[in-house]
Amino acid sequence: MSGAPTPAGLRAWLDTDTPQSRLQARSISAWNAWRTLSSNALAMVGLGIIVVLILMAIFAPVIATHAPNAQNLAGRLNPPGWEGHILGTDELGRDIFSRIVHGARVTLYIVALVAVTAPVFGLIIGTVAGTLGGWTDRILMRITDIFLAFPRLILALAFVAALGPGIVNAVLAIALTAWPAYARVARAETLTVRRSDYIAAARLQGASTLRIITGHIMPMCLSSVVVRVTLDMAGIILTAAGLGFLGLGAQPPLAEWGAMISTGRQYLLSHWWVATVPGIAILLVSLGFNLLGDALRDVLDPRAASK
Amino acid sequence: MTSANIEDPRGPGRARIPSSRGLSRAARRVASFVFSLAVTLFGLLLVTFLIARVVPLDPVLAVVGDRATQAQYEAARVELGLDRPLPEQFVRYVGDVLTGDLGTANLTGQPVLRDIQRTFPNTLELATFATILGIVLGIPGGVVGAVFQGRWPDQVIRVVGLLGYSMPVFWLGLVALLIFYGILGWAPGPGRLDVTQQFTYEFDVTRYTGSVILDSALSGAWDVFRNAVAHLILPAAVLGYFSMAYISRMTRSFMLEQLGQEYITAARVKGVPEWRVIWVHALGNAMVPLITVIVLSYASLLEGSVLTETVFAWPGLGLYVTQALFAADFNAVLGGTLVIGAMFIVLNLLSDILYAIVDPRAR
Numbered sequence: 001m002s003g004a005p006t007p008a009g010l011r012a013w014l015d016t017d018t019p020q021s022r023l024q025a026r027s028i029s030a031w032n033a034w035r036t037l038s039s040n041a042l043a044m045v046g047l048g049i050i051v052v053l054i055l056m057a058i059f060a061p062v063i064a065t066h067a068p069n070a071q072n073l074a075g076r077l078n079p080p081g082w083e084g085h086i087l088g089t090d091e092l093g094r095d096i097f098s099r100i101v102h103g104a105r106v107t108l109y110i111v112a113l114v115a116v117t118a119p120v121f122g123l124i125i126g127t128v129a130g131t132l133g134g135w136t137d138r139i140l141m142r143i144t145d146i147f148l149a150f151p152r153l154i155l156a157l158a159f160v161a162a163l164g165p166g167i168v169n170a171v172l173a174i175a176l177t178a179w180p181a182y183a184r185v186a187r188a189e190t191l192t193v194r195r196s197d198y199i200a201a202a203r204l205q206g207a208s209t210l211r212i213i214t215g216h217i218m219p220m221c222l223s224s225v226v227v228r229v230t231l232d233m234a235g236i237i238l239t240a241a242g243l244g245f246l247g248l249g250a251q252p253p254l255a256e257w258g259a260m261i262s263t264g265r266q267y268l269l270s271h272w273w274v275a276t277v278p279g280i281a282i283l284l285v286s287l288g289f290n291l292l293g294d295a296l297r298d299v300l301d302p303r304a305a306s307k
Numbered sequence: 308m309t310s311a312n313i314e315d316p317r318g319p320g321r322a323r324i325p326s327s328r329g330l331s332r333a334a335r336r337v338a339s340f341v342f343s344l345a346v347t348l349f350g351l352l353l354v355t356f357l358i359a360r361v362v363p364l365d366p367v368l369a370v371v372g373d374r375a376t377q378a379q380y381e382a383a384r385v386e387l388g389l390d391r392p393l394p395e396q397f398v399r400y401v402g403d404v405l406t407g408d409l410g411t412a413n414l415t416g417q418p419v420l421r422d423i424q425r426t427f428p429n430t431l432e433l434a435t436f437a438t439i440l441g442i443v444l445g446i447p448g449g450v451v452g453a454v455f456q457g458r459w460p461d462q463v464i465r466v467v468g469l470l471g472y473s474m475p476v477f478w479l480g481l482v483a484l485l486i487f488y489g490i491l492g493w494a495p496g497p498g499r500l501d502v503t504q505q506f507t508y509e510f511d512v513t514r515y516t517g518s519v520i521l522d523s524a525l526s527g528a529w530d531v532f533r534n535a536v537a538h539l540i541l542p543a544a545v546l547g548y549f550s551m552a553y554i555s556r557m558t559r560s561f562m563l564e565q566l567g568q569e570y571i572t573a574a575r576v577k578g579v580p581e582w583r584v585i586w587v588h589a590l591g592n593a594m595v596p597l598i599t600v601i602v603l604s605y606a607s608l609l610e611g612s613v614l615t616e617t618v619f620a621w622p623g624l625g626l627y628v629t630q631a632l633f634a635a636d637f638n639a640v641l642g643g644t645l646v647i648g649a650m651f652i653v654l655n656l657l658s659d660i661l662y663a664i665v666d667p668r669a670r
Contacts, residue, residue: 145343146350151610151651154628155354158644161632162358238475242614245477246629261478265618268481269489276485279478287473 036299043295049288056104064098068255077271088273091263096274099255100281106256107285110171110240111233118175119229122182127217129183130190131209141187148180153239160248167256170249174239178232185228189221231293234286241282257282336663344656349401351648355641356400360393404645410638414631419642422627427646428517429499430623433615434608436543441550442601446590448551449558453566454585464555471552476611480545480618487541494541495534497620504534542619546611550604557600561593568592595666602658606651 019025037043056063065084072093080088080096087096129140159173193199194217202216243249244258252259257278264275375383384390388399403409409419452464487494495501499519500508508519512526520539523531565571566589574584613625620626624643631639 142346143350146347149347149652149655150351150354150648151606153610153613154644154647154651157613157628157632158355158358158640161637161640234473238473241475242477245475245614246617247633258475258477261475261481265481268485272485272489275481276478279475279482282475282478283470283473286475287469290469290473 033299037295040295040298042291046288046291046293046295049284050292053104053108053285053288056101057108060102060105064095064101066095066098068094068099068102069253070094077267077274079271080273080277087277088271090260090274091267096260096277099260100257100278103255103257103260103278103281106167106250106254107237107240107282110167110174111236113168113171114175114178114236115229115233117171118178119182119225121175122179122184123186123218123221123225125179126183126186126188127190127213127221130187131194131213131217137187140183144180144183147177148184150177152177153242156239156243157246157248160243165248165251167250167254170240170243173243174236178236181232182225182228185224186218186221189224190217193217193220227293227297230289230296233289233293237282237286237289340656340660344652347652347656348649351645351652352401352404353397355645355648356397358644359400359637359641409642409645412631412636412639412642414634414636414639419638422639423624423642423646424517426622426624426627429519429621430609430612430616430625432518432520432539433542433546433612433621433623434605436539437546437550437608438601438605440543440547441554441604444547445551445554446558446597448555450562450585450590452555452559453562456563461559464559468552468556471548474548475614476545476549477614477618479548480542480615483541483545484618495537497618499538499622500531500534501538504531507531542615542621546608546615549611550608553604553607554597554600558593558597561596562589565589565593595662598665599658599662602654602661606654606658609647609650609654 013024014028014031016024016028019028037047065086072089075083075085075089075093076091078085078089078093080086082088085095085097087100090096090099125140125144129137129144155177156170156173159176160169163169163172199212199216202212207215240249241256241258241261244256245262247259247262250256250259252263260278261275261282264271264273264278267274388396391399407420409423411417412419412422415422448464448468452461455461484494484497488496499505507528508523508531512519512522512528512531515522515525519535520532523529523535562585566585571584571589574588575581579588612621612623613629615621616623616626617629624647628640628643628647631637631643
């Protein structure tokens with residue numbers, strides 16, 4: 001009855017109504033979620049964009065036609081299509097296409113770093129506050145509310161100003177402003193499950209509070225948090241690009257899309273492609289995350305979708 | 308919150324006994340609003356204070372210069388209060404801020420508060436016009452989307468909105484400048500006024516409010532007024548697009564919720580014209596949560612204006628803060644952060660209060 005090697009057997013294994021093991025039950029629910037998701041054309045477009053972004057980041061040196069920082073002062077500001085420069089060259093004669101491809105790494109780096117810090121921190125705060133309740137809850141949530149009430153970009157701006165410009169500090173600033181939303185989501189989920197029978201059963205078996213939080217409550221909050229993260233990714237990319245544009249994020253000569261727009265700004269009216277092309281890259285990637293996030297919310301979080 | 312009594316639909320006679328209970332509940336609610344406002348503003352002060360402390364720049368060196376002797380340095384340090392323990396410094400900082408002393412901006416040589424008074428009206432102008440655009444386009448867009456749910460008008464509006472969500476605002480501003488200023492020549496370039504009008508504004512226009520548009524209209528300087536409006540259109544449209552995306556999306560979902568209610572069916576059965584069912588009955592009820600959305604979008608525009616102002620060289624608070632940032636002018640950065648943050652927090656709470664006033668169930 002377990003996983004057969006043939007595709008037909010695998011389908012049957014995934015379609016059965018009576019799962020035999022925990023692994024099978026999980027696989028079935030993942031398979032069903034995937035089927036709903038893949039029937040949504042826009043979600044697939046979004047997923048496609050993200051996959052392309054990831055592939056571009058991994059194979060950047062292979063895809064790029066030139067070295068991202070190779071200058072050619074004789075060939076400055078040339079239009080797209082000039083001598084093998086697909087998207088033209090910038091003010092130092094660097095190939096814009098290659099810089100966009102390498103910029104995918106920077107974008108992915110920022111997204112990944114924020115995605116592994118802010119939600120984890122928010123998840124811990126939210127589940128601890130929700131499970132312990134009382135004064136712990138009140139104090140933690142008050143702090144969360146204070147951070148939530150701050151304007152995000154302004155706060156990130158002030159943090160970067162204090163820590164000094166740079167990509168890691170930009171990520172840190174974004175993460176510092178992003179976690180409260182996850183804490184709220186996680187706490188709301190925790191409150192719905194903390195009085196459940198299975199929690200009481202775990203407690204009676206002698207599970208410690210730490211074990212209950214990490215083993216029994218956090219997994220229940222994960223799907224809401226994941227949806228929220230996907231929906232937030234576009235905003236995070238835009239904030240990071242905004243910091244880069246202001247000169248507070250990635251520093252030259254690193255090929256970051258926001259910073260590329262910023263330098264292209266001086267040549268906007270005479271050489272439009274330098275500033276506009278990286279913007280299209282940002283637009284596509286955040287559109288991809290938005291499309292996927294919308295659809296994921298419908299699949300993983302039916303309550304939010306029915307609203 | 309006296310409106311809780313004024314608007315009591317049960318009439319004065321029956322409302323007498325419940326109203327006294329209602330009043331104390333309203334009072335408690337006001338107290339809790341004031342409390343959370345105070346706590347949040349205190350948190351904002353704490354954060355800006357801590358940011359100022361972790362900055363690698365030495366504020367004493369900024370005052371005495373790097374040729375000062377050790378004794379001069381120590382004297383300045385004591386004078387600035389930097390030798391005191393951190394909590395004491397924080398108390399002094401809070402006291403200064405409460406009395407309106409945000410320090411002096413090195414960049415302009417003026418008190419930060421005066422700089423903010425000069426730049427903030429420009430930011431408010433921009434955010435206000437953008438929000439008006441967002442409301443005028445976003446609400447009808449959302450209603451149409453809900454009425455045609457799933458059909459092509461809905462899809463078109465949804466895609467337009469989604470693009471708005473996904474676009475970097477500074478990039479859209481640059482593209483708008485490129486097309487409407489660079490290629491078509493329809494819009495004036497960056498800046499608040501043309502150079503000649505700027506001259507007239509500096510010398511001939513009385514500053515009643517600080518807003519260029521209002522002041523020039525009040526002074527009858529119509530050339531300046533026209534120029535000021537022409538310069539406002541492009542940045543306000545760019546910023547308004549984002550407001551529209553947000554407002555239309557929320558309008559659509561609130562309208563869908565209302566259109567599924569039984570009172571809509573009842574109105575239709577009663578023979579109420581369809582346009583009235585949609586634009587009066589359903590939208591009227593959808594407006595209750597929408598007010599919150601509009602206030603929140605206004606607050607986020609105040610923040611979004613930082614990038615737009617940079618692109619359009621708009622002399623607002625956002626541009627002031629970013630310029631100060633690069634001049635390492637910390638008083639100005641923190642003062643600006645404080646003002647934008649405080650506005651944001653107040654608007655956030657205002658949206659809660661408005662909701663409680665407009666929605667009788669929330670009372």
